[in-house]
Amino acid sequence: MSVEALVNGALLGGLYALVALGLSLVFGIMRVVNLAHGIVVLAGAYAAIVVTRVVQVDPLLTFVVVGPVVFLVAALTQRLLLQRLLGHSLEAPLVATFGLLLVGQGLFTFGFGTAPLSLDAPWGRSGVTVLGLTVQAVNVVAFALAVAVVVGTQLVLTRTRFGTALRASAADPATAGTLGIDIPLMHALTFGAAAAIAALAGIVYGTAFSADPNAGLPLLVLGFTVVVMGGVGSVPGTLVGGVLVGVVSVAVGGLLGPVYSPIAVNLLLLVLLLVRPRGIARPAWLGPLRIGKAPA
Amino acid sequence: MQTKKSAFAALAASTALVLALGACGSGSDSGSGGGSSEPVVLGTTLPLTGPLGIFGPPIQAGYEQAVAAINGAGGVDVGGTKRPLKLVVKDSKSDPTVVTSTAKSLINDDKAVALLGSVTPPLTIPFSVVADSEQIPAISPLTPTLAWKGANAGGWKYAYDVFVDExxxxxxxxxxxxxxxxxxxxxxxxxxxxxxxxxxxxxxxxxxxxxxxxxxxxxxxxxxxxxxxxxxxxxxxxxxxxxxxxxxxxxxxxxxxxxxxxxxxxxxxxxxxxxxxxxxxxxxxxxxxxxxxWWTPTNGNVGGQAVYDANKAKFGDGLGTQAVVASYAMVQVMADAITRAGSTDPDAINKALGATNGLDTVWAKITIGPDHRAVVPATxxxxxxxxxxxxxxxxxxxxxxxxxxxxxxxxx
Amino acid sequence: MSVPTRRTLVGLAGWAAILVVLVLLPGRVERGTQEVLLNLLIWVGVAQAWNLIGGVGGQLSLGHSVFVGAGGYTVAMLVIKGGTGWAAGLLGGALLAALVAWVLSFPLLRLSGVYFTIGSSAVALMALAWMVTWEWTGESRGLNIPLEAVPDRAVKFRVVAAVAVLTCVAVSLVVRSSFGLRLMAVRDDEGAAAALGVSAVGVKRWALVLSAFLTGLVGGTVALNQVSIEPNSMFGLKWVVTALVMVVIGGMGTVWGPVVGAFVVYYLLDRSLEDQPVVQALLSGVLVIAVIVAAPGGVVGLVEAAAARVAGRRTRSRAAGPTAAKITSPAGEGVTHG
CATH class of the missing domain: 3.40.50.2300 (Response regulator)
Structure with missing residues (x-):
């Protein structure tokens, strides 16, 4: 295993972070595990495929259309469906989003068939050489996007009034509510933004790899892994988690063989859950999390 | 008091359940005796959805077109009477356990006298196990024959596989x-x-x-x-x-x-x-x-080009359409065996199927060997x-x- | 916490009667009906066994495919390589599944809530990845049990029926036992239960082990029915995902919920719509969402609510909000009757 391979893996971790960020946001702010998250990522890829069939543009440009559409659909889903389940228990939103996963999978099979489809872009099939290391251009794009989105999200959360309101509604929804913060609106915006980021991840994923209706669950598991490794609800943590997954996969694959990569990643996930159930980098502003019980 | 009520409710519910199931299962009760002009039922369980979902539709097309062609010519000759073929298609969702349950359902509920298979060893092996355990002849295209053969050390009895040798x-x-x-x-x-x-x-x-x-x-x-x-x-x-x-x-x-x-x-x-x-x-x-x-226009097939050309537009000029051709041929092989058996008795069909020798089909000339394989040349x-x-x-x-x-x- | 003996006996008699009816079925109904019932009973078993830890215990495990696979592979290995009969194989499979669960419980039960769910899914994925590469168990090829070593149709049906009824009996006994009450107390409020001296981890551990034992038993019958098994079909997440859907639709934490859920999902959705696979996938998703939004207690919860309404004021204090009971929490009336 070479330095080149490790760098490539770390850069690919940027894509993993993009996939995971939305999951982490929804979990951190709404305390909902969105089992349909992988489907949202795929929705981004499929929507971009539809757009590029109509107008031949670079897949990334389609985000101008795909992003707002996915944002709107997700925000409405949250407002009309999930919000009413939030007061209940852990399993209510979990089960509902699982239903969304099934529906999405059915819709994609119906609309696009089961064969993989992919987005084509010059940066999806070329390499770049920096400092004598040849890496895939798509990984560089993914990493740059991930850094931009992670920094942007972190700035919104920590430096804006909106972010303050969001953090308040996550830390103490009851008090935030009495202070006049419209919590359902906060949740809808969070869910929409998380979905839009997932859609962006989907566009990059579809360009780097491909999209097929059965990829929803593996993408969700990937997201989970990254979220847990980076610390649930921590925005910068997703980047750490993504890079960690990328590097561990490459290192184990190179040393022991690729067959052991998924075993190693899952094992690491389990060990991390046990020794640091709150992840590597957990922000103080989230306060103590009691995920077993949702706040009233 | 509450207890009695709940125990009674439990019994009532379970009885209703059993009755409901019974009612759904008991429809037709016709045997598979010859002599009538009733349709001869062929059953197939195909991956129409799930990860192998791309393979289901071309196979289904091949089976349907062959059945239509044979019925268009009056049906299949069973002991002197021409009887129409009826194809029953079920989705296996690309799942081996669903293959098992749907294949059994084709035999038990739809009264299929023979089964037609699908792709890949993970689906075709459980399918063939059902054929052997229920003693109903079954033939599969598009499943590499060595892997299939290797899955049953004792040798397959009612199942057959036509494809390339790895x-x-x-x-x-x-x-x-x-x-x-x-x-x-x-x-x-x-x-x-x-x-x-x-x-x-x-x-x-x-x-x-x-x-x-x-x-x-x-x-x-x-x-x-x-x-x-x-x-x-x-x-x-x-x-x-x-x-x-x-x-x-x-x-x-x-x-x-x-x-x-x-x-x-x-x-x-x-x-x-x-x-x-x-x-x-x-x-x-x-x-x-x-x-x-697994097919070329000039590999010694009879009539393959016409089937290929008719499907090219839908399944593409390539392996999708080659899968249609291969599946079409399975119906030809099965119909030939039924005619030679002179009855729709599964054992008679099985015997005739095993004796298939040099049969001209749209795919290639097909001869089934003693190990129940027919090997088609790879291209x-x-x-x-x-x-x-x-x-x-x-x-x-x-x-x-x-x-x-x-x-x-x-x-x- | 006294166990109402008479009530338990009556309940057991009911299950015994159901078992007798099922055992007498082979040869008296059409083969097709028998096959449908066999598959339904397998699903009842899987769903009910999951219900024990997932519904009654409130631990949403995504790792149960490990126990289905362990049970199935053990039966196949014992029959093929050990030369034992299938009956010993089934027992061996169930015991191994229970042992695996016991070992896994030490790391997994340090996690709670969503972390448990994620951890258990990691275990399931690791097991699948491992089985695909394990040469001893045939790698991705899997195992083929010789046809002559599997029981015939009638015996197989009776075994599956017995196993399915056993899972139901197990759950109905557990929810009425003091162990079950402790388990539900932990589910509903772990902190309060601990304050009352209940060892949360201990209770959850034994529930997980029992659930795994039963799941392993069902997994063994799956292998006997399937004859040829391979990692993806035995260790795939399909088992636990479908069980979860069935239990939610039927009613979490109730004795009849998994039975009703298995009937709705396997019979009404899967079989009736088998020529409409896409509609089927969409409908099961929509149904799951509809149930969780409109009737979080599932079908059984709806029926209980209706029954409570009919019964009127007399039992009002007990039946208060039975629909929400399963999800929002209080002890889950309707199954416990205190």
Whole structure:
């Protein structure tokens, strides 16, 4: 295993972070595990495929259309469906989003068939050489996007009034509510933004790899892994988690063989859950999390 | 008091359940005796959804068209009376346990006298197990025959398999690569599925005799997306023949990474990952990717071209349509066996099926051996645009072999 | 916490009667009906066994496919390589599944809530990845049990029926036992239960082990029915995902919920719509969402609510909000009757 391979893996971790960020946001702010998250990522890829069939543009440009559409659909889903389940228990939103996963999978099979489809872009099939290391251009794009989105999200959360309101509604929804913060609106915006980021991840994923209706669950598991490794609800943590997954996969694959990569990643996930159930980098502003019980 | 009520409710509910089920199951009760003009039921369970969902529709088309053609000619001759065929199709969702339950349902509920199969050992083996345990003849196309045979050490009794033999099939990669000039060094990318393991071993085994050296091999779990460090190693090994046996989404990722990292072998084989729809999955990189095929216009078939041409528009000029042709032939083989059996008794059909010898079909001339296999010769087809052109064997070729594979070759 | 003996006996008699009816079925109904019932009973078993830890215990495990696979593979290995009969194989499979669960419980039960769910899914994925590469168990090829070593149709049906009824009996006994009450107390409020001296981890551990034992038993019958098994079909997440859907639709934490859920999902959705696979996938998703939004207690919860309404004021204090009971928490009336 070479330095080149490790760098490539770390850069690919940027894509993993993009996939995971939305999951982490929804979990951190709404305390909902969105089992349909992988489907949202795929929705981004499929929507971009539809757009590029109509107008031949670079897949990334389609985000101008795909992003707002996915944002709107997700925000409405949250407002009309999930919000009413939030007061209940852990399993209510979990089960509902699982239903969304099934529906999405059915819709994609119906609309696009089961064969993989992919987005084509010059940066999806070329390499770049920096400092004598040849890496895939798509990984560089993914990493740059991930850094931009992670920094942007972190700035919104920590430096804006909106972010303050969001953090308040996550830390103490009851008090935030009495202070006049419209919590359902906060949740809808969070869910929409998380979905839009997932859609962006989907566009990059579809360009780097491909999209097929059965990829929803593996993408969700990937997201989970990254979220847990980076610390649930921590925005910068997703980047750490993504890079960690990328590097561990490459290192184990190179040393022991690729067959052991998924075993190693899952094992690491389990060990991390046990020794640091709150992840590597957990922000103080989230306060103590009691995920077993949702706040009233 | 509450207790009695709940116990009673429990009993009532379970009785209702049993009755409801009974009512649904007991419909037709006709046996399978001959002499009538009732339809002869053939059942099939196909992967219409799930990961293998791309294979279901062409197989279904082949079965339906063959049944329509036979019925159009008056039906199948059973002991002197012409009886129509009736095809019952069920979705197996690409799931082996669903294959088992739907195959049994075809026999028990739909009264199928014979079964038609689908693709890949994971689906065809449980399907064949049902045939053997229920003692109903069953024939499958598109399932590599050695893996299928190896799954039943005692020998199959009611199940049959018509397709290529993996030993011959794995030689095709080398023989076809002989058509172009290479350094005869091979890189293998195989997955951990059954066929990945078995065929990977065969390629390694057969390379020396064919004059090739396997200089690099890597094994991947299904669902691998990052191949880059292994692509780099294959590139460093200098292999000019690249063979992969990974599922379609993994193959698409692999091809994109080969292109990105500048690995451009002379011949490149995505095999099961590039069978159908590869240009949709890998974009322009698919150009020149080569996989094995199983039908050519001039392989000794009778009437195959007409079936092929009728389906080309829908399933593409390539393996999708070759799958239609292969499936069509299964109905021909089964109808022939029913006629020779002179009855729809499953044992009689089974006996006649096993004796199939030199039957002309739209696929090829079919002879079933004592091990219940009929081996069809393998070919090599290459993606050229949206079509797959036969490039080997040379005398049956429908186009020329493009090498180095243009999709992966460096631009300009 | 006294166990109402008479009530338990009556309940057991009911289950015994159901078992007798099922055992007498082979040969008296059409083969097709028998096959449908066999598959339904397998699903009842899987769903009910999951219900024990997932519904009654409130631990949403995504790792149960490990126990289905362990049970199935053990039966196949014992029959093929050990030369034992299938009956010993079934027992061996169930015991191994229970042992695996016991070992896994030490790391997994340090996690709670969503972390448990994620951790258990990681275990399931690791097991699948491992089985695909384990040469001893046939790697991705899997195992083929010789046809002559599997029981015939009638015996197989009776075994599956017995196993399915056993899972139901187990759950109905557990929810009425003091162990079950402790388990539900932990589910509803772990902190309060601990304050009352209940060892949360201990209770959850034994529930997980029992659930795994039963799941392993069902997994063994799956292998006997399937004859040829391979990692993806035995260790795939399909088992636990479908069980979860069935239990949610039927009613979490109730004795009849998994039975009703298995009937709705396997019979009404899967079989009736088998020629409409896409509609089927969409409908099961929509149904799951509809149930969780409109009737979080599932079908059984709806029926209980209706029954409570009919019964009127007399039992009002007990039946208060039975629909929400399963999800929002209080002890889950309707199954416990205190």
């Amino acid at each position: 030993t011959e099939q794995t030689l095709v990669n080398f023989k076809a690569s002989d058509l172009v000039e290479t350094n005869k060094k091979v890189a293998l990318f195989t997955d951990t599925e059954e066929d990945g393991k078995a065929m990977g071993a065969l390629w390694e085994q057969q390379a020396p005799a064919a004059g090739y050296t396997v200089v690099y091999r890597a094994e991947f779990p299904v669902g691998t997306t990052d191949f880059s460090q292994f692509v780099q190693k294959a590139k460093d090994s200098g292999a000019e023949v690249m063979i992969a046996q990974v599922i379609p989404p993994d193959a698409a990722a692999l091809w994109k990474q080969m292109k990105s990292l500048g690995y451009a072998p002379k011949t490149a084989w995505p095999e099961k990952g590039g069978t159908v729809g590869f240009p949709d999955a890998a974009g322009p990189l698919a150009e020149g990717a080569t996989v094995f095929g 090599a087809v290459q993606w050229q645009g949206k079509n797959q052109v036969t490039v080997w064997p040379k005398e049956q070729a429908t186009g020329t072999f493009l090498a180095p594979a243009p999709g992966l070759a460096a631009q300009g």
